[in-house]
Amino acid sequence: MADTSIGTAAQLRDPDYMPALHRAVPLGIQHVLAMFVSNVTPAIIIAGAAGFGFGSDAGAQGFPDMTYLIQMSMLFAGVATLLQTVGMGPVGARLPIVQGTSFAFIPIMIPLVAGKGVDALPALFGGVLVGGLFHAALGLVIGRIRFALPPLVTGLVVTMIGLALVKVGIQYAAGGVPAINTPEYGSLLNWSAALVVIFVTLALKFFARGMLAVSAVVIGIAVGYVYALAMGMVTLDGIATSWSRAAMLQFPVPFSYGIEFSLAAIVGFCLMAFVSAVETVGDVSGITKGGAGREATESEIAGATYADGIGTAVAGVFGGFPNTSFSQNVGLIAMTGVMSRHVVTIGALFLILCGLVPKVSAVIRTIPIEVLGGGVIVMFGMVVAAGVSMLSDVNWNRRNMVIFAIALSVGLGLQLDPKAVQYLPETVHVLMTSGLLPAAMIAIVLNLVLPEDLADEATEEVSGGMAGHGRGRTDG
Structure with a gap:
């Protein structure tokens, strides 16, 4: 329900309206909480697939790899969101669009990095860079290629993305791929941590309202973390060590892992850019219809596509992954009734701040893989459900x-x-x-x-x- 206490009905539907800061800041943080776990999960999955995830420390030029990738996911989600909300010339829809790391590219990235360690990253980020530039170029023609991607195609692709990822969720909940041949893999203790997350998340989704429902996955993982801590699955010494070793502030380094241009990576990222572009068009239309009661303009659709691609390309330069608009935040706009792009800008600045402080990434890294597994089972299941919903059309x-x-x-x-x-x-x-x-x-x-x-x-x-x-x- 719209919060009419922060403005008139007309103001709430105006993207340029700025609520008072004491209202705007909590609304901006709401947007971050709605997408936070989904945004950092791809970095954790790719690090794990490459072989330098949980339990590894050494990285390119001294960077702790998974921590750095999580950091870049937050930082460049914020940067890409600013491109959408503030804009830069024709780039950006200047609408309350929240950008984040895309799940859609994970099935493409896993075969590229599987078991190859840090050596796989230069080609991966070369693909992200070229794919992002190609994605931006689609802004010139996006209105004319939508016919080739009807619900039959997009629904199939989204369903396939979810089906490709559900195995990852189950493996994480059971103890993670590195533990797959150990007696602990699939133990009741491992599954209990994942099930705590699942049950808490479902309870909040079904029985809570407002902010509690929006942040269900984040809260579920937090409760699972406390449970894992109580069960000895994560030690206070480990948390303290991770915290103390992380710097207070760290700026991204361009081409920190190097850059290579692999045909497989470039083709894969460019082809997936079509699907991602159409997803963004749908989100832009959803925002303008749900928040402003109108159709999206051609300039808004093109601007959103430009920002999608440029945000992805810039992320690739610094060690980030492809960005796309986040559909869960479209639903949040419809729920709050606040169409202000400046509210989302505040959320973007919060993400950038988190991305510049490695201690935030270091804490995320201490989450037991079984706890994360409970969260991703829910998230990836929802991806499948979203695809099935699209197929209903x-x-x-x-x-x-x-x-x-x-x-x-x-x-x-x-x-x-x-x-x-x-x-x-x-x-x-x-x-x-x-x-x-x-x-x-x-x-x-x-x-x-x-x-x-x-x-x-x-x-x-x-x-x-x-x-x-x-x-x-x-x-x-």
Whole structure:
């Protein structure tokens, strides 16, 4: 419900309205809490996949790797958000859009870094840089390419992203990949910490209101952390050591891990930029409809896409990951009724401050992996649910069912059995085994080339008699 005590109805719907600071600051921090865990989780997952996550310290030029990556995730989420809210020429929608590290790119990044340690990072960040510039260039044509990404395609891709990530959540909850061959892996103690987080998060989501519901995952992880501390899963000595070793203030260093340009990384990031750009268009439209009761303008959509890409490219220079608009903050705007971009600017400044203080990252790093697992199980499950929700807008005729079936079968199958294409060239192998890119390309191409009248000509044999009985609201 809108808080009319901070302004009139017209003011609340105005992006340029600035509430009094004693109101604006808590509202800005609300936005940060709504996205905080989601924003830093990709850095933790990629560090773990590369092999320098929990339990490692040495990094490029002396940086503690996971701590530094978490730091950059916060810092450049704030920078990218400022590009959206304050703007710079044609860059930025000048709307209350919160940017954060994108989950969508994780299935692309994991095969690029898997088991390769710090040596994988130069090529990864080269891909982030080029992919970000390509993403920004999409702002010139975003209005003309949206037709190629209807709900059938975007819903499939988002669902695939979630399905690719749920395994990570389960592995974390059981004890993490490094412990997978130890007796402790999958123990009741490990699972109990994850379940505490899940139960607290669900309780707040279903039975709390306002700020408690918005911050459910953050609070769930905090409660899980306290539980883990009580159970001896994290020691006070470890917290003190992590805190004392972290600097009070640290500025980002450009190309701190070096830079390389790998074809696999560049192709992967550029192709995923299409999906990310369309997601941002949806978020911009959601903000203007839910917060201001109007359609987004072409300049707002283009500006948001420019900011998405440039924010990503700048992050890649300093060791950050791709940024995108965060949908949960769109819902927060609808809940509070406050459309002010200046409120989100305050949140962005808070993120930047956190990113410049390594002690914040050091504390996040002490969270037991099992506790984080409980949080990511909820978050990644919600990604799948979001994809299914998008798919509800598809007209489930036989044509669309066949497109979806083929794309899902190939994409998910390659994720489950990467060795099926082990004789392909390395670059192609990396792209194929993500599962996400082949699924997206199959869906896009088939949706463009198969005529709509095939929907009436297909037979029941295609789907075993189960097709054609459910219809969504619009054509896919």
